[in-house]
Amino acid sequence: MSRAAHGSPLGRAPLVLLVPAGAAVLLLLVPLVSLLVVTPWARLPELVASREVLEALRLTGVASLATVVLCLLVGTPLAWVLARVEFRGRSLVRALVTVPLVLPPVVAGVALVAALGRSGVVGAPLRDLTGLVVPYTTPAVVVAHTFVAMPFFVLSVEGALRASGERYDAVAASLGASRWTTFRRVTLPLAMPGVVAGGVLAWARSLGEFGATVTFAGNYPGVTQTMPSLIYQTLQNDRETAQTISIVLLGVSILVLALLRNRWLDRAPTGPGA
Structure with a gap:
């Protein structure tokens, strides 16, 4: 039998790859399906309409959107600097950006307390000079979410900037455009898919953030x-209710990611023969 008969000119996919791939799918799928199976759906409307859930859902939505906005405002310039500006210590800065990716969330919260707490390195003088106290406030939630989500955004945008290259920037500069004009009209539009993907990643990370938020806020x-x-709080006393509430968050996550995928992330690359 020819290789083409198996549906691919490269031949049959080896079982040594198919079996672990199937195991990975099961690892991701079984917990989600199990949650759907054990959830008492009859209680879902009642719980969703409860004041406690609505308040938590509102705060989660506001914090996640504010996180994306902050990532756009400060993360995009940082990604551009890392991708376009040569300076001593750039590798160190990039390494520091990635630290929150591997930092345990609780440790991230402790670090934020050390920096912005009432007696923190920055928090103490901030309190003395302005009377502003950040921890255990709604802005503290946004700060915690941004701290853990920023690396996802920056790395995504930097990757997009590097992929687009500097040749178009050089052409714009040769035509007399300033670097700021080039960034606004050439660099950023070319990197927009990466910016949107980074925003989605930051939003998703913010949506599920727990450890740093509880510790700091x-x-x-x-x-x-x-x-x-x-x-988490409900799970301590009422597992059934916690499972039902989890469905709300799962549904919101899937809905938003599906909508964004249809708009931005489901575009197959085009090329010769595509």
Whole structure:
């Protein structure tokens, strides 16, 4: 039998790759399906309409959107600097950007307390000079989410900037465009798919953030209690209710990611013969 008969000119896919690939799919799929199976769907409307869930859902949505906005405002320039500007210590800066990716969330929260707490390195003088206290407030939730989500955004945008290269920037400069004009009208539009992908990653990371938020912002209903915090608190006493609330967060995540995928992330690359 020819190789083409197997559906690919490269031949049959080897079982040594198919079996672990199937195991990976099961590892990702079984927990989600199990959650759907054990959830008491009859209680879902009642719980979704409860004040506690609505407040947590509102705060989660506001914090995640604010996180994306902050990533856009400060993360995009940082990604551009890392991709376009040669300076001593650039590798160190890039390494520091990636640290929150591997940092345990609770440690991230402790670090934020050390920096911005009432007696923190920055928090103490900030409190003395302005009376502003960040921890255990709604802005603290946004700060915690941004701290853990920023690396996903920056690395995505930097990768897009490097992929587009500097040749178009050089052409714009040769035509008299300033570097700021080149960034706005050439560099950023070319990197926009990476910016959107980075925004989606940052949003998703913010949506599920728990450890750093609880450590730095606490878990106060209506003020700092996000959906993950509410689910964890409910799980201690009522597993059935926690499972039902989890469905809400799962549904929101899948819906938004599906919509964004149809708009930005489902575009197959084109090329000769495509």
